[in-house]
Amino acid sequence: MGEFKLTTVEEFEAGTNRLLETGAKVGADAWQFRVKNQTPHCKFGEQGICCRICSMGPCRITPKAPRGICGCDAHGIVARNYLKFTAGGSATHSDHGRSICHTLYCAAPDGNYKVKDPEKLIRIAKEWGVETEGKDIYDLAHEVAYMGLSEYGKVFGTQNFLKRAPKHTQEIWEREEIAPRAIDREVSCSLHMTHMGCSSKPEALIRQSFRSGLSDGWGGSMAGTEFSDVLFGTPKPIDTEANLGVMNAENVNIVVHGHDPALSEMICEYADSPEMIAYAKEQGAKGITVSGVCCTSNEVAMRRG
Numbered sequence: 001m002g003e004f005k006l007t008t009v010e011e012f013e014a015g016t017n018r019l020l021e022t023g024a025k026v027g028a029d030a031w032q033f034r035v036k037n038q039t040p041h042c043k044f045g046e047q048g049i050c051c052r053i054c055s056m057g058p059c060r061i062t063p064k065a066p067r068g069i070c071g072c073d074a075h076g077i078v079a080r081n082y083l084k085f086t087a088g089g090s091a092t093h094s095d096h097g098r099s100i101c102h103t104l105y106c107a108a109p110d111g112n113y114k115v116k117d118p119e120k121l122i123r124i125a126k127e128w129g130v131e132t133e134g135k136d137i138y139d140l141a142h143e144v145a146y147m148g149l150s151e152y153g154k155v156f157g158t159q160n161f162l163k164r165a166p167k168h169t170q171e172i173w174e175r176e177e178i179a180p181r182a183i184d185r186e187v188s189c190s191l192h193m194t195h196m197g198c199s200s201k202p203e204a205l206i207r208q209s210f211r212s213g214l215s216d217g218w219g220g221s222m223a224g225t226e227f228s229d230v231l232f233g234t235p236k237p238i239d240t241e242a243n244l245g246v247m248n249a250e251n252v253n254i255v256v257h258g259h260d261p262a263l264s265e266m267i268c269e270y271a272d273s274p275e276m277i278a279y280a281k282e283q284g285a286k287g288i289t290v291s292g293v294c295c296t297s298n299e300v301a302m303r304r305g
């Protein structure tokens, strides 16, 4: 790594424009071209006042038609759309956390996935009331991972990680009845409430969107973050490089993408192995460069640079 240099927005934009020009020459599509074909956007969709929940619709709210066929008004339609977005986001990021819990459950000392931060695992186990004394670290990992997986469908009670929040915040969640229960239950409850003929009360719908969002932030996503550290190591400040220049024309370039680091970490492991580097050289390359896009790029960069 050379001297530290911060890339400016202008440099990012210049790099992107060069990429678009090169891409256009070979007929590559990009969002910058697609967005032009989609504008102007539908005003009803933009304002969230279009409902497609049931087959009597779609219904659109206008001054002449202030309610959908079922009687739901603009506030109910906007709130239902908002809750559906929230449930989709919670499902997405929490499912990533579930996959990480499952990976930890499968971790083994002689397997591909190992426990790299045992201290953190012990800290979480103690926080969750699990006996740690004299336990094999992999037995403990499996026990805690099983508990993590159980948070998704827990029968009674609320999320374990909520206790990390300041006391007064926990009291607000309890008082407002938005402390999240099982993660999957909150997603399911959101889809139930937004279904035709169920809730059209905006206050109730927005309250459920808080609870569903919290089930992700203080449940699934938190499990994903914590157990990723246990599996792949807790990140520390590290130098890294960004922008398209990270790719090396003389190397095999692999770009990881997605939001679950379980696969990208293995790609990095194998890209670093002498066997794979020798194979890349045999094929005429000088080495292997792994770079990334989006969340997985961040996961890899913050642990490996």
Ligand code: SF4
Pocket: 051, 052, 053, 054, 055, 056, 057, 058, 059, 068, 069, 070, 071, 072, 077, 196, 197
């Ligand atoms: S749920 Fe109501 S507002 Fe939505 S499409 Fe059906 S009838 Fe129209």
